[in-house]
Amino acid sequence: MSALDRALDSLIAGRWILTTQDTDDGRTLIVAHRPIGWTGPGDPHELLTADDHRQMRRLLARRHGEAP
DSSP states (O other): OOHHHHHHHHHHTTSSEEEEEEOTTSOEEEEEEOOTTOOSSSOTTOEEEESSHHHHHHHHHHHTTOOO
């Protein structure tokens, strides 16, 4: 299974939550964070931000063990 597949599996399983966040300069960021009350491995306050979905896929794939 590729790192991207593992990342998508984590999203489907609810180990990450994807949302968007508007910036002060009018941009919209893609944000991935752990669910409230996260007790799994890693930092429960971990936050990934990206300018677009392609960059978010790259960040999640890297986070799940595969360099882009």
